[in-house]
Amino acid sequence: MEKNNKLTKEELESIYSIQKENQENINNLGLMEFQTKKLEQEKLNIINKIEDLENKFQTKLKSLKEKYGEINLDLSTGKFTEIKKTSETVTK
Numbered sequence: 001m002e003k004n005n006k007l008t009k010e011e012l013e014s015i016y017s018i019q020k021e022n023q024e025n026i027n028n029l030g031l032m033e034f035q036t037k038k039l040e041q042e043k044l045n046i047i048n049k050i051e052d053l054e055n056k057f058q059t060k061l062k063s064l065k066e067k068y069g070e071i072n073l074d075l076s077t078g079k080f081t082e083i084k085k086t087s088e089t090v091t092k
Contacts, residue, residue: 007015064071064081 068080070085071080072083073080
């Protein structure tokens with residue numbers, strides 16, 4: 001007697017469905033990894049821009065200090081006041 005070496009239609013559909021769902025999950029995981037890497041790169045780019053702008057800001061403050069001395073600056077009006085140095089004497 002010859003055995004039937006073939007899955008039933010239901011068995012084949014079931015195993016195919018599981019395999020298909022697993023492949024979709026693997027694809028989704030790969031896509032998420034790609035998106036994560038892309039977001040990490042964008043984050044690094046933004047961090048670099050922030051650092052660059054902070055350096056430019058500090059450079060500008062330094063040039064203003066060289067021109068005007070120690071000042072308090074109101075960024076909303078552009079007005080500034082000089083910071084007066086106070087001399088403290090220590091008595092013993």
